[in-house]
Structure formats: C-alpha cells, structure tokens
Amino acid sequence: MQTQNDEPDEQSGEDRPDKRYFKRVAAIYVVLLVGWWIFMWSDGSRVARPWEGPWRAQVVDAETGQPLEGVVVLAWWSKSVSLLAHGGTKYVTSQEVVTGPDGRFEIDSDWLGVSLIPFFTAVYGPSWKVFKPGYGQWQFQGYDEEYRQQTDRYKAQKWLERQREQFEEEGVIIELPRLETPDERRKFHITIPTGVVPLEKMKHLRQALRKK
Numbered sequence: 511m512q513t514q515n516d517e518p519d520e521q522s523g524e525d526r527p528d529k530r531y532f533k534r535v536a537a538i539y540v541v542l543l544v545g546w547w548i549f550m551w552s553d554g555s556r557v558a559r560p561w562e563g564p565w566r567a568q569v570v571d572a573e574t575g576q577p578l579e580g581v582v583v584l585a586w587w588s589k590s591v592s593l594l595a596h597g598g599t600k601y602v603t604s605q606e607v608v609t610g611p612d613g614r615f616e617i618d619s620d621w622l623g624v625s626l627i628p629f630f631t632a633v634y635g636p637s638w639k640v641f642k643p644g645y646g647q648w649q650f651q652g653y654d655e656e657y658r659q660q661t662d663r664y665k666a667q668k669w670l671e672r673q674r675e676q677f678e679e680e681g682v683i684i685e686l687p688r689l690e691t692p693d694e695r696r697k698f699h700i701t702i703p704t705g706v707v708p709l710e711k712m713k714h715l716r717q718a719l720r721k722k
Contacts, residue, residue: 566681577613587635645686
C-alpha cells in the first residue's frame with residue numbers, strides 16, 4: 511500500500527507525457543529549420559541570400575569620364591533578427607577600400623558572418639557608400655538617361671537590374687558628379703552608418719569626410 515510519502519512508480523516501457531511533448535516540439539523545430547535553410551540557399555531567394563559578389567567597378571568623373579583616385583568605397587551587410595529572438599537590425603560584416611589611379615575597386619564575397627541559427631535571421635546587403643571630397647552622390651553610368659528620364663518604368667527597372675547584375679559579374683562604371691560651387695558642396699550631405707558599422711571599420715570614410 512502506497513503512503514503519501516511514497517514516490518509514484520516510473521512509467522515503464524514508454525516515454526512520459528512531458529518527454530513525448532518535448533520530442534514533438536524538437537521534431538517540428540528541425541523540420542522548420544531545414545525548410546528555412548533550403549529557402550536561404552535556393553536560387554530564388556535574394557533577401558535571405560544576398561548578392562554573391564565579388565563586386566567590381568571603375569569610378570569616374572561624371573563630366574570628363576576620367577578615372578578617380580582616392581574614392582572611398584564602403585560596403586556592409588546587416589541581419590534582421592526576428593521570430594523567437596528579439597527583433598532588430600544588427601551588423602554582420604563590412605569592407606572598405608580606396609580606389610587607385612585607375613579608379614577601380616573590388617569588394618570580395620564576405621557576407622558569411624551570418625548567425626549559426628538561420629531560422630532566426632535574414633541577411634541583407636551589401637549597402638554602399640561611395641565618396642570623394644568635392645563630389646556628389648554616386649550612380650551607375652547612364653542612370654539619368656536610362657532610368658531617371660525613362661518614361662517606361664518597366665524598361666527603367668530592367669536596366670537597373672542589369673546594372674546590379676553586372677556589378678557582381680564583369681563590373682560596371684560608377685559616376686561621381688563634381689560639386690562645382692560652395693553652395694553645391696554645402697547642400698550635399700552624406701551620412702555615415704554609425705550605429706550599424708563599427709567606427710574602426712570605416713576609417714577611410716571618416717577621414718575623407720573631415721576633408722569635405
């Protein structure tokens with residue numbers, strides 16, 4: 511006869527209810543994790559799997575077409591954390607380069623600082639800053655004619671998509687417009703991604719901004 515102080519008998523030959531529940535939850539989690547992993551690495555995913563790179567370009571003066579030396583190029587990637595984790599955008603990795611006499615640069619494929627739990631994350635990028643003191647906002651060569659002034663928005667969008675594809679293939683030409691007057695230079699504002707990219711990862715950009 512069992513008294514109040516006696517321990518209940520262990521269930522023999524089968525899992526306890528709480529153990530069976532844990533196994534079900536674990537199985538569901540594994541299925542979702544595998545499904546998300548497949549989605550991340552599928553060819554159709556551009557949000558979960560960012561552009562692959564490497565990215566190549568030559569930076570030129572928009573008016574003369576001459577290569578620009580000393581242009582700072584900063585590329586960075588961020589991740590969006592959601593679902594069971596706390597939401598928000600966090601820094602993943604970045605690269606900063608400076609163009610030489612030929613105006614060319616290359617950014618390697620360096621976005622793999624992604625969380626080891628892909629179910630909770632989506633990586634975005636790269637985002638870009640292209641800057642040289644005395645010059646304005648960068649754009650792909652032909653942007654004004656082929657995109658901004660194009661009345662057919664479908665053609666304009668297709669042109670922009672081709673430029674982005676070429677950016678990570680054979681390369682593109684990027685133009686920087688010269689700021690001719692003090693008023694133009696005063697009105698042009700470039701912000702640095704503080705709070706996203708660590709300051710020590712964008713030393714050249716900060717130095718160039720001080721010369722502005």
